[in-house]
Structures are given as C-alpha cells and as structure tokens.
Amino acid sequence: MRNILIIGAGRSATSLIQYLLDKSDKEELFITIGDLSIQNSQKLIKEHPNARAILLDVFNDIQRRQAIEGSDLVISMLPARYHIEVANDCIEFCKHLVTASYISEEMAALNHKAKAKGLVFMNEIGLDPGIDHMSAMQVIDRIRAKGGKMLLFESFTGGLIAPESDDNLWHYKFTWNPRNVVLAGQGGAAEFIQEGTYKYIPYHRLFRRTEFLDIEGHGRFEAYANRNSLKYRSVYGLKDILTLYRGTIRRVGFSKAWNMFVQLGMTDDSYTIPDSENLSYRNFVNMFLPYSPTDSVELKLRHNLKIDQDDLMWGKLVELDIFNADKKIGIKNATPAMALQKILMDKWTLQKDDKDMIVMYHKFGYELDGEKKQIDSHMVIKGDNQVHTAMAKTVGLPVAIAALKILNEEITTYGVQLPISKAVYEPILKEMENYGIEFVERATTYLGYNPDNVAG
Amino acid sequence: MRNILIIGAGRSATSLIQYLLDKSDKEELFITIGDLSIQNSQKLIKEHPNARAILLDVFNDIQRRQAIEGSDLVISMLPARYHIEVANDCIEFCKHLVTASYISEEMAALNHKAKAKGLVFMNEIGLDPGIDHMSAMQVIDRIRAKGGKMLLFESFTGGLIAPESDDNLWHYKFTWNPRNVVLAGQGGAAEFIQEGTYKYIPYHRLFRRTEFLDIEGHGRFEAYANRNSLKYRSVYGLKDILTLYRGTIRRVGFSKAWNMFVQLGMTDDSYTIPDSENLSYRNFVNMFLPYSPTDSVELKLRHNLKIDQDDLMWGKLVELDIFNADKKIGIKNATPAMALQKILMDKWTLQKDDKDMIVMYHKFGYELDGEKKQIDSHMVIKGDNQVHTAMAKTVGLPVAIAALKILNEEITTYGVQLPISKAVYEPILKEMENYGIEFVERATTYLGYNPDNVAG
Numbered sequence: 001m002r003n004i005l006i007i008g009a010g011r012s013a014t015s016l017i018q019y020l021l022d023k024s025d026k027e028e029l030f031i032t033i034g035d036l037s038i039q040n041s042q043k044l045i046k047e048h049p050n051a052r053a054i055l056l057d058v059f060n061d062i063q064r065r066q067a068i069e070g071s072d073l074v075i076s077m078l079p080a081r082y083h084i085e086v087a088n089d090c091i092e093f094c095k096h097l098v099t100a101s102y103i104s105e106e107m108a109a110l111n112h113k114a115k116a117k118g119l120v121f122m123n124e125i126g127l128d129p130g131i132d133h134m135s136a137m138q139v140i141d142r143i144r145a146k147g148g149k150m151l152l153f154e155s156f157t158g159g160l161i162a163p164e165s166d167d168n169l170w171h172y173k174f175t176w177n178p179r180n181v182v183l184a185g186q187g188g189a190a191e192f193i194q195e196g197t198y199k200y201i202p203y204h205r206l207f208r209r210t211e212f213l214d215i216e217g218h219g220r221f222e223a224y225a226n227r228n229s230l231k232y233r234s235v236y237g238l239k240d241i242l243t244l245y246r247g248t249i250r251r252v253g254f255s256k257a258w259n260m261f262v263q264l265g266m267t268d269d270s271y272t273i274p275d276s277e278n279l280s281y282r283n284f285v286n287m288f289l290p291y292s293p294t295d296s297v298e299l300k301l302r303h304n305l306k307i308d309q310d311d312l313m314w315g316k317l318v319e320l321d322i323f324n325a326d327k328k329i330g331i332k333n334a335t336p337a338m339a340l341q342k343i344l345m346d347k348w349t350l351q352k353d354d355k356d357m358i359v360m361y362h363k364f365g366y367e368l369d370g371e372k373k374q375i376d377s378h379m380v381i382k383g384d385n386q387v388h389t390a391m392a393k394t395v396g397l398p399v400a401i402a403a404l405k406i407l408n409e410e411i412t413t414y415g416v417q418l419p420i421s422k423a424v425y426e427p428i429l430k431e432m433e434n435y436g437i438e439f440v441e442r443a444t445t446y447l448g449y450n451p452d453n454v455a456g
Numbered sequence: 457m458r459n460i461l462i463i464g465a466g467r468s469a470t471s472l473i474q475y476l477l478d479k480s481d482k483e484e485l486f487i488t489i490g491d492l493s494i495q496n497s498q499k500l501i502k503e504h505p506n507a508r509a510i511l512l513d514v515f516n517d518i519q520r521r522q523a524i525e526g527s528d529l530v531i532s533m534l535p536a537r538y539h540i541e542v543a544n545d546c547i548e549f550c551k552h553l554v555t556a557s558y559i560s561e562e563m564a565a566l567n568h569k570a571k572a573k574g575l576v577f578m579n580e581i582g583l584d585p586g587i588d589h590m591s592a593m594q595v596i597d598r599i600r601a602k603g604g605k606m607l608l609f610e611s612f613t614g615g616l617i618a619p620e621s622d623d624n625l626w627h628y629k630f631t632w633n634p635r636n637v638v639l640a641g642q643g644g645a646a647e648f649i650q651e652g653t654y655k656y657i658p659y660h661r662l663f664r665r666t667e668f669l670d671i672e673g674h675g676r677f678e679a680y681a682n683r684n685s686l687k688y689r690s691v692y693g694l695k696d697i698l699t700l701y702r703g704t705i706r707r708v709g710f711s712k713a714w715n716m717f718v719q720l721g722m723t724d725d726s727y728t729i730p731d732s733e734n735l736s737y738r739n740f741v742n743m744f745l746p747y748s749p750t751d752s753v754e755l756k757l758r759h760n761l762k763i764d765q766d767d768l769m770w771g772k773l774v775e776l777d778i779f780n781a782d783k784k785i786g787i788k789n790a791t792p793a794m795a796l797q798k799i800l801m802d803k804w805t806l807q808k809d810d811k812d813m814i815v816m817y818h819k820f821g822y823e824l825d826g827e828k829k830q831i832d833s834h835m836v837i838k839g840d841n842q843v844h845t846a847m848a849k850t851v852g853l854p855v856a857i858a859a860l861k862i863l864n865e866e867i868t869t870y871g872v873q874l875p876i877s878k879a880v881y882e883p884i885l886k887e888m889e890n891y892g893i894e895f896v897e898r899a900t901t902y903l904g905y906n907p908d909n910v911a912g
Contacts, residue, residue: 188726198729199747200727202721204660263660265656265657265661268658271656287653290655291655450749
C-alpha cells in the first residue's frame with residue numbers, strides 16, 4: 001500500500017477524498033486524514049477499510065512530522081499560510097507535496113531543494129488557481145504550436161448558486177468563504193491591459209465597471225475585474241500581449257447592488273464598531289448616513305445612493321432585512337465587513353437541497369498566418385449535493401488526480417511548480433473529462449477588446 | 457544674551473524668526489538658525505546683529521548636539537518625524553523645546569524626564585494643531601467655569617487663497633504642502649459623533665458629504681470631515697459630548713469637483729504607473745477610463761462621472777489642461793497621486809503677488825441653568841505677502857510667543873504638553889491679538905446637529 005496523507009478535512013476535501021477512496025483498492029492506496037477534528041474526517045471516510053482519521057494540529061511539530069514521515073505523498077488542504085511547515089517537513093523526509101494554493105515566496109524558495117531530492121511540489125492545482133491555469137495553457141500552447149501569436153487573453157471565474165436553487169433577488173448565495181466575498185476587490189486598484197494601454201480601477205468603482213458574458217445554454221452573466229491580471233503575463237509567457245484581463249463572474253445585477261455596500265462603507269474591515277454586539281441592523285445602516293432629527297434611515301439611504309422609487313436595488317436591500325431594528329449584529333468588536341457578513345449570512349447561506357455552480361470562461365485572441373482569430377471556451381459545473389459541491393469537485397478532483405499521477409510517476413516534473421506545462425495539464429485535464437469537468441470551445445470573430453462590437 | 461536655536465528655516469519659519477528678531481534687543485536674545493542651507497537662513501536674518509545662520513544636518517550627531525548644548529531653548533520646525541533626536545538632546549542638555557507638531561508616542565514618553573528636569577516641551581503650538589486647541593479650550597473652560605455642560609463641539613480649519621488672489625474656477629491654490637492636499641482624507645474612514653450616534657464616512661464619499669459654513673463678511677464656505685475627530689474627546693475632556701466633529705474648510709464647490717479625482721482613482725498613492733515620465737496628461741486621464749476604439753477621452757470621462765453638458769465641473773477640468781496630449785507628467789515611477797499633483801501645480805502654485813488666507817470656525821453647544829445655548833467663533837487671517845503668509849504667521853507666531861514666554865518663565869508648566877491649560881493659552885492668545893490674530897465670537901441659537909434647521 002502507498003500512504004497518502006491529507007492534512008485538512010474541510011468542505012473542499014470531500015471529492016478529493018472520495019476519488020482516492022474509490023481508487024484505493026485498485027491503486028493500493030491507504031489514506032490518512034489529519035484534521036483538528038477526527039469526527040470531520042470520519043464522516044468523509046465512512047469506515048472505508050483503506051483509510052483512517054488522525055488528530056493533527058499543524059502547529060504540533062511531533063504530530064505533524066510523524067504523520068508526514070509515515071506517508072509517501074502529502075496533500076495540504078490547509079489555508080495557504082500554513083503550508084510552509086508541511087513543505088519543510090516534506091523536504092526533510094523526501095515526500096511529494098500537493099496543494100491548491102498560490103505559491104508563496106517561502107514555498108518558491110524550496111524549488112532547488114525539491115528538485116535536488118526528486119520531489120514534485122505541485123501547487124495551484126484546484127479550481128482558481130488550478131483548472132484556470134491548465135485549461136488556458138492547453139489552448140495557448142496549441143495556438144503557439146501552430147505558429148500563432150497571442151493578442152488577447154481574458155479569463156473569468158465565478159462560484160455561484162445553481163439556477164434551480166436561485167431563489168433570491170441577488171441571484172447569489174455563499175458557496176464558499178463568505179469573508180472573501182465581502183472583502184473581494186480590496187487592497188488596491190485593479191490593473192489590467194486593454195489594447196496595449198494600462199487600465200486601473202479603484203475599489204470604489206470596481207463593481208460599476210462590469211462587463212457582460214453570454215454563455216450558450218446558461219444565459220447572461222457579468223464580471224468585475226480581479227486585482228492582479230498583470231502577473232499572468234510572466235506566468236503564461238504573454239509578455240507583449242495587447243489585452244490581458246481576469247475577472248470574477250456574478251449573475252447580472254449583483255455587482256451594481258453590491259456597490260451599494262461599497263459606497264456606504266459597509267465592506268470596510270479596517271476599524272471596529274463601538275458596542276457592535278448590541279447594534280441593530282438598522283443602526284448599522286444608519287452609521288453610514290448623515291444624522292437627521294426627523295428623516296428615516298430608509299429615505300436617507302435612498303437619497304444618499306440615489307435609488308429611485310421603482311428601482312429593483314431597493315428590493316434587494318429589503319430582502320436582506322437590513323432595516324430591521326430588532327435584529328442585532330451580535331459580534332463583539334465587529335468591523336463593518338464582519339457586521340455585513342453576519343447580515344448576509346442570514347439570507348445567503350446554502351440550504352439543505354441547494355446546489356452550487358462553477359462557471360469559467362476564457363477568450364483567446366491570436367494572429368495566425370496574417371489572420372486574426374478568436375477562440376472562446378467555457379466550463380459550467382453544478383454540484384451534486386451539499387457534500388459534493390461544484391466547488392469541492394473542481395477544487396478536489398484536480399488535486400486528487402495530480403496526487404495519484406505523481407505517486408504513479410506519470411508526472412515527474414520535479415520542483416516547486418504550478419500546472420502550466422503540457423506534461424502536467426494534459427493527463428489531468430484528460431482524466432477530469434471522466435467526471436464531467438470539461439470545456440466547450442468555439443471559434444469566433446476577433447474584435448480585439450471591444451465588448452460592444454463598435455465599428456472602428 | 458539668551459540663545460534660541462531654531463532648527464529648520466522653511467516657509468513656516470519666517471514670521472517666527474521675524475518676531476524673535478524684533479524682540480531680540482529688548483529681550484536680549486541671540487537667534488541661531490540651523491538649516492541644511494545657510495542661504496535660506498541668511499535671507500530670513502538679513503544681517504541682523506542678534507542672529508546667525510549655521511549649517512545643521514539633524515542626522516549629524518556632532519553638529520546637532522553642539523548646537524543644542526550652546527542654546528537656552530530649542531525650536532524645532534522640522535517635519536514631525538525628526539523631532540525625537542532633538543528632544544533626546546534637549547533632555548540630556550537640559551533645554552526647553554517648542555514644536556508645532558502632533559505629540560508622537562516617542563515624544564510623549566519623555567514626559568517624566570522633562571518634568572524631572574524642570575523643562576517645558578511644548579508641542580502642537582502652530583495653527584492646526586495649535587491655535588485650534590487654544591481658542592477652543594478658552595471657550596470650553598469659560599463655559600465650564602460658569603457651570604455649563606458641553607453638548608456639541610464642531611471645529612473647522614482651512615488654508616485657502618485670499619479672495620483678491622482667487623482667479624481660478626476651483627477657488628483654490630496650494631498655500632501649503634501640495635502632497636498633503638492630494639492625499640487628504642486617505643487612510644481610513646472619517647469618524648465622528650452626531651447627537652450621540654457614531655458616524656463613518658469612507659474616503660470615496662468624503663468629498664460628497666460636505667456642510668456649508670457662512671462666515672459674516674467672508675461669505676459661504678464648505679467643509680469635509682477630518683479622519684480623527686474622536687480623539688478630541690480625551691484631549692479636550694469632552695467624554696460624553698453628543699456631537700463632536702472636525703473638518704477642513706474649502707470654498708464652495710471645491711469638494712464636489714475634487715471628488716472627480718477621487719472617483720477616477722487619481723489620488724491613489726499605492727502603486728506606480730509604468731513609464732510615468734513620458735505619460736501625457738491625456739493618457740494619464742485615459743488610464744482610469746474604459747478602453748474604446750472610437751470614443752474620446754473627454755466623452756468617456758463625461759459619461760463615467762455623469763457630467764452634464766452644462767456642468768461647471770467640466771470647466772474646472774478643462775482649466776487644468778488635463779486633456780492635453782503634449783504635456784508630460786515628467787516624473788519617474790510616479791504614483792497617480794504624484795502625477796495629479798504635478799498637473800495641479802501647473803495651475804495652483806501661488807504667484808508672486810498672491811495672498812493666502814486662513815479660516816478657522818468653532819461651534820460650541822452647551823447647557824447652562826437648564827437652557828441650551830451656542831457660541832460660534834471664527835478667525836480669518838490673510839497673508840501680508842509671499843514671505844509673511846497667513847500660514848507662516850498663524851503657525852510661527854504662537855511658536856515664537858510660547859518660546860519667549862517659556863524663556864521668561866511666564867510659562868512654567870513642565871513636561872511634554874500641548875497648549876490646553878489656561879496658564880498656557882491665555883497669555884499666548886492675548887499677545888497674538890497684537891498681531892491681528894483673534895477670534896470673533898457670537899452667541900446663537902442651539903439647534904443641536906441640525907444644519908438645515910429642520911423642525912423636529
């Protein structure tokens with residue numbers, strides 16, 4: 001038996017564990033799941049003979065080192081900042097490592113050691129980052145192999161609620177970490193390139209500079225810009241590309257409504273509210289509006305944000321019960337962002353039968369034999385249920401598939417890496433098709449960055 | 457002769473030095489001015505027999521310590537972050553110290569040592585901080601002495617262009633550090649209290665939440681909120697006050713127009729622009745607007761900020777020549793804020809005969825013998841010329857007056873302090889009247905925080 005150690009048995013580990021358990025007899029795998037809660041892991045194992053749950057606190061050096069030493073390959077599903085302890089042990093004990101997180105500077109610094117020991121340290125192999133890298137590089141490499149020159153790359157991803165479970169005016173529920181959703185876009189201007197010109201969008205305008213995406217069979221979506229599109233120039237080797245843009249997908253109307261919270265200042269995470277525990281939802285809203293001895297919070301907000309009588313945005317606020325004077329935030333030393341998250345979680349938490357949905361969309365513009373061409377590709381994946389969500393499948397399956405292929409020496413690219421080389425992404429994407437995770441491609445007219453198809 | 461050492465001979469030191477030179481025969485003062493440029497100091501001394509200029513680099517320990525040791529009192533007009541070296545030497549050599557800067561934590565930590573040695577370390581004794589503290593505490597102490605209870609304190613200050621030199625649509629020129637003006641309001645939400653409720657304004661809304669101030673004989677002004685009003689609760693002993701608000705004064709219309717830059721993202725100082733040196737003003741503007749193969753920068757900006765055809769805001773932009781495709785930013789690695797500052801300095805730099813103007817306005821609401829009352833007070837000071845500006849007079853004179861009174865032992869409050877005790881502010885405010893720096897007070901109806909006088 002080959003021993004695989006999985007550290008962290010959170011919501012994103014379900015499909016990953018299921019895949020490895022299903023293969024465990026044939027592939028002679030024994031899976032150890034280390035987590036702060038044994039019960040968490042046991043629920044996922046369901047008494048499978050080829051697996052066990054152990055208590056593992058990543059900050060307990062003895063526990064961690066013992067577990068890693070006894071394995072052949074380690075998968076860390078912890079938050080990114082905890083990987084480095086695990087990675088150092090993997091170097092020491094000569095174990096392969098797989099994570100779904102962005103490569104940190106500390107992780108990158110282990111590249112030479114990992115190479116010298118013949119170890120694969122595969123990172124960024126979940127959904128985003130992960131499937132985005134692999135599916136983009138597959139098309140880009142194909143275009144280049146034909147002699148094409150890349151002109152445009154736009155890429156969009158969103159974690160959404162499936163249409164059959166969409167029962168609110170925002171067409172959104174939290175299918176992933178709610179805090180990340182509340183803080184999305186903060187920390188600096190979004191930067192990207194369109195037709196060779198640098199463009200910058202400050203946070204407070206981000207949700208009003210969205211673009212539409214129409215996906216055949218799935219309708220219309222919108223996307224707002226991610227902060228860091230420019231780093232993909234070096235990652236994907238797109239040095240002189242004219243247009244490079246990455247964005248986050250939402251259903252139409254979400255961003256304009258979300259902008260209300262941004263404008264009011266409710267997404268601020270930099271200060272705490274006095275006596276936030278006892279603050280009512282209504283008084284939370286009123287904090288961001290001018291004082292008046294007479295006027296209602298409702299009218300002050302309508303005036304402040306210029307919301308007309310018949311604007312659907314108003315219904316979105318009312319649906320959240322944000323003007324309720326009896327409901328309390330109930331969190332000590334809450335920042336505005338934490339208070340807003342509390343209010344949203346009342347309404348946007350996934351219900352028992354809700355299904356989530358992942359949408360990814362790429363546009364590749366290129367020049368080949370003097371002709372300008374474009375390929376669009378997209379992937380839409382729905383969750384099976386609350387355990388095998390679309391998020392768990394799209395994050396966990398590439399991790400699991402990569403882990404097994406590393407163990408089987410089908411992937412032998414040593415060192416600290418992300419999945420952008422053909423030898424890595426080709427076999428992984430191929431196998432993911434068996435699980436319904438695949439892209440639909442179509443050739444279309446190249447217009448450059450020109451979403452309204454304006455004649456030049 | 458008593459030796460006064462002034463470190464830093466910048467624009468704010470002119471009236472300070474003049475005051476001390478004028479008093480030097482009668483008071484037996486010898487003034488040493490230490491600066492990185494001897495010429496700067498010589499221009500201010502004009503061969504006065506009771507003064508000399510020396511080269512002083514505050515980071516040169518030998519120069520600095522020698523100069524401080526030879527003095528009886530030190531005035532530091534350096535930027536706040538450089539005071540601490542000077543302050544440590546003053547403790548060692550037993551010298552009084554005067555600065556116009558906010559008390560840093562390091563400075564505050566010297567309190568016990570200063571007290572033990574019988575030294576006055578007077579800080580925050582310029583305009584703002586300085587005259588604001590003294591003029592506010594004088595009225596607050598008077599109200600309290602009568603048995604009154606403070607209900608409301610609002611305080612506003614602005615450095616403006618005098619009406620006779622006001623020749624642009626913004627009614628503004630740089631009379632002080634332009635960088636501070638461009639970055640004003642950044643770094644977190646403005647927080648204050650109105651009628652017992654905490655209020656927060658995020659940066660991107662700050663310049664649209666202004667209030668008007670009418671000052672008799674001077675017309676209408678507007679004010680936007682400062683970030684840190686709440687700290688004045690402890691500084692002025694206003695613990696349970698219902699309304700506490702501090703703001704910055706501008707001429708009407710400035711803030712709404714300035715908000716255009718904020719909305720576009722032009723005041724961002726957190727990233728640098730690629731090849732900023734060769735960027736034209738026009739392309740700088742275009743960075744913050746969506747790409748279009750056909751539309752002009754002008755129309756994109758009008759659309760983006762919803763500026764009507766006949767809106768005066770447009771004229772304000774045109775006046776700045778911000779759409780010029782030939783003028784270059786000309787600064788390497790410029791942030792957007794640095795680029796914007798460059799564009800504004802073309803138009804907003806004080807001309808030879810321009811005069812500046814300082815406006816300060818306080819509102820004091822209180823309850824006395826069961827009756828609610830209000831006192832408003834204001835000060836308007838114009839500069840004499842480009843040397844003795846209103847800013848130089850209002851910053852420099854309180855510093856100079858305090859320094860002489862400390863030397864003459866009229867002020868003997870030892871320790872690290874700001875001028876909020878009666879023994880300090882009373883004699884200083886009294887003498888400033890001789891220089892035309894005084895407040896006009898009037899009693900008015902108390903309405904609470906209720907700028908539109910709405911009936912409850």
